Amino acid sequence: MSLVVAVLSMIVIAYFALRPVFIPVAEFSREILLLQTQTLTGVKGQTMLNPGEGLARIDLRLTTDVAPEGWIRVKFELKPEPGASDTYASEIVVFRETREDWRVSLRFQPDVVPAGEQFYLRTEAILSSSSDRLFFRYIQTDEYPFGNHYDLDDEIPGQDLYFKQFRITTTPRPFAWAEAIWARLADASRVAQSGATAMLAIPLALLILSAVMVLVGGVFVAARELTLPVRAVDVLAIALTLVAVSLVLFLPGELPRASLEIGLQ
């Protein structure tokens, strides 16, 4: 039994370890109140900046309200600018179900958008009937300094669609997780002007080590509480199960079907 649990837990851990890892390069604070805007013209978009090398993912949040048997066809495009005839990458997706919170994750080849340049994310929706509705999460205040919300390719100054930009990691999986964690901490440390970015590596390494020691100690405290004889494989199974459960509980965004991944070609 313990062996089965250990193997199942290892499969879950391997799933997480081998997930593609991205590093956020632009995101809005969780404190900002997100509102919903309905696409009435069928075309919505947002100009944004590619802040550096390796941009490969943009996340959006949508709501669909689809009539029975209905559908909403959305074309996602990356363009140099609003009104431009050429396209960096695009893909068409058909939504056939009503859902409050689609977490759409647009994936594309790194540097399909030139680094350091502004570009335009355009969405064009065709609805099967007048009772279908498509909403985007957006922000009613101008929080993003490098672009704006567009409707029918016309700028709406002072508003932004909600989005999140990510770049790829440079290290292979599963070490890419460490790179992603470090990149965020280092960025935060720079923003906080602590002047100790490199030194942050030591407490971070010790922090993770102490978390592992809590896991080991916690497993043995749990084993002590068991009245049955406990074998080494049981202890291993408890430890692996706790790691797997932690990953499922605390990284829900990485679970299958947590987001709709769309590859732009």
Next chain:
Amino acid sequence: MGLKREWGGHFLERHSEGLVVAALIAYATLNALIWSVVRPPIFGGPDEENHFRLIQEMVDTGGWPLFKGYAENAFAGLAIRAQVAYELTPNMSAVPAALLLGAFGSGEVAFDIHLARLVNVALFPITLGLAYLTLRRLFPSSVLMRVWPLAVMATTPQFTLLFSYVTNDSPAIAASTFGVYALVRAFKADFGNRESVLLGVALGLVALHKFTGFMIFPVAGLTIVWALRRSPTRLLKVAGIVALFVLAISLWWYVRMVIVYGDPFGVATTQAAVDASGGAPIPYRERGYSLWRFLTETEWVGENFATFWGGYGIVKLKLPAAVYILLAGLSILGLAGLAARLVGWLRNQRRSADVDWLPTAMAMLFFGLLALSLWSSYSVDMALHGRYLFPEFLPFIALLTIGLSTFAPLVRRTGPVVAATIPLMVAGNLAYVLFVLVPDVIALG
């Protein structure tokens, strides 16, 4: 003990408690250190700018900062008014911070704030260590009942925050936790001379910190009276020893306050200055609000609960909604367990002499501070924040543990399941730090 000894788990089995405790304290301290590094200067937490200004003034003048009143309309249009001015609130931790800045400060605000934060970070392992020593005395027969509450303390985000930025809250918490430890130790040792001296020293230190920690004074007094009620001579002796050390350590501050301001606690001076500044909000009680109307209109309970665990709008610490629901469930269950124990005790018609004093003292400490916090919010300053209750976080956690343990016999294999939540708490905290707190520092808006 369950583990078979031949496979090498013997050592870890025997030392698992020590390992978890050491790892939890190390984790919490490193966590607070990382928070202190990545959170922007001045905006590390509530009022950091003011606390740092005072320390800087101490470096510049070489003495305690003097209160000169408030600027005109300083509180006009605000929902809150000051309760006690920062300059009038005792805070001994400002002294090592000022010495640190004097020796190593660069004059650059960002660097100096990060440097001063180290004093608050250093108080975290001391606080947690004292909490664990107290829990050992409160729950000598259960490993889980002393390790699980420590894990809650080590992984509560708001608690970590208070030890990661320049504030007078964490020193008050550390001092108060020392007071609780010394009180429990003295009670368990029947107030021997050494324990009484330690209690006097601890209470003296509490008296030199923010007033939110002062709940320990009446409770310590009652505890001494209760414990020694049958031997008046010893009662007088212990009370004398404790009072002597408290006064020897802290009296100078209050004498200085009387000499400089004519006001030992600074409350009257502050309120006069707030009123003189003009336009300050009138306390709810003076406005004629009933306590019930005050509670419902200000959402005092909900806001205090939310900010007790994490969440302060201005400095972005919100916890996921599911976590609040879980914590609310645990708190309600803990309260229900305490109520069930109380009802059981009353049903058995026990005599008052049978009162288990330490849990009673813990209840007086936490619920006493809660009541005082409510009353001061209602009658003096509408200060909505759960952190004001943290000087009695240890009594709260002890009560929660006692309350929850009431239900332990109803659940099969409670022990291993509860033990398993300890690593889960750390994992959740780590995920929160890495995927919520740190990204929010760099997020737009």
